[in-house]
Amino acid sequence: MQRNQNITELELYIKSYFEIASSKDLHSITSLFKLATIKKGEFLLKPGKHCQSLSFVQSGLLRMFVTTNDKEVTQWISKQGYFATDLSSFIFETPSRWTIQALVDTEVYTITKNDYKKLGDIVPKWAEIEKLFLVRCFTLLEDRIFSHLSMTAEERYNFFFENHKELFNQVPLQYIASMLGMTAETFSRIRKKQLM
Template sequence: MPELINQIENYFDVSGKQALQIEELFKPVILKAGDFYLKECQVHKKLAFVMEGFLRIHRYTESKSVTQWISSPGEFVTDLAVLSFDSPARWNIEAVTDVKLLEMDAKTYAQIDALIPNWPKIEKLFIAKCFLTLEDRIFSFISMSAEERYQMLFDYKKELLNAVPHHYIASMIGMTPETLSRIRKKVVS
């Protein structure tokens, strides 16, 4: 599973033997399109790595479902509140397509401390990287036009545009499906 090894090395700044030790802790899981990996209010203490397919992270409001993110192959996915704080899930994680995951539960995740002596420092840096990504997304929402947000998504995650329903993409980048359609037509012409 070289994809997982590469991402462990990139996300967690470990290499060689340590990356292999972490990789061995993951177990395969297969979801069909429409299956939920996690539902709001569940306590499902797991961390997953997406090998194939797309997962939509979303929450229901009174009037709609809001897509927070769409996880693609090569990305880790979890609800940090559940994994880190034993809180009920705040998000639904649903398979948009058939999905192949590698996952580990929280008990196994806790064993990484014994395998890698400087794991707390590595984990802290990983969470800081996640926080920086979140800051960038917030900044894009308050500083960029709808067209600029679409272009940023196109540059960063182009594969989503033909694999995921457009209303999910529109929600994720903070616009209506009609606005997304208008922008796509403008870009294509």
């Protein structure tokens, strides 16, 4: 029962985005994802390693970041219903550039590279589903670039706040600041302004 309920998030996700998938296909896909728990502070991926898995966040939060000489840059925070991986490393089997770390105890449905490769054989429409998924991701990144070309820090703050309110009291704000391309101080001042 608990098990069924857990799998629901991932199934729901695929179902809602890819109507294309039949119930049978849906089950073929999700059954290859294994539930795992990552404790707060633990790492799902470290830079230089080959990323061997693709994870779907069932609950909790994962942060993807890079540490350069002087500073740490947060690229993305995956909340419930989002995926986390170093896509390039996962697909091309190159060394990973990102660190992925749990911000809180996090439940993930994880598929290994090996099982991932099987999907094409098992699920007739997998190629199509995968394509649609990748294009969706591509478009999100395109939008994010656009936000840096056309918006001020304050506009990016507001836009992100509208779409991810719940993160603002679950995540150290410095990480959101970094992800939006501003310092923690600037973030703090914008935040104050918006709350008044």
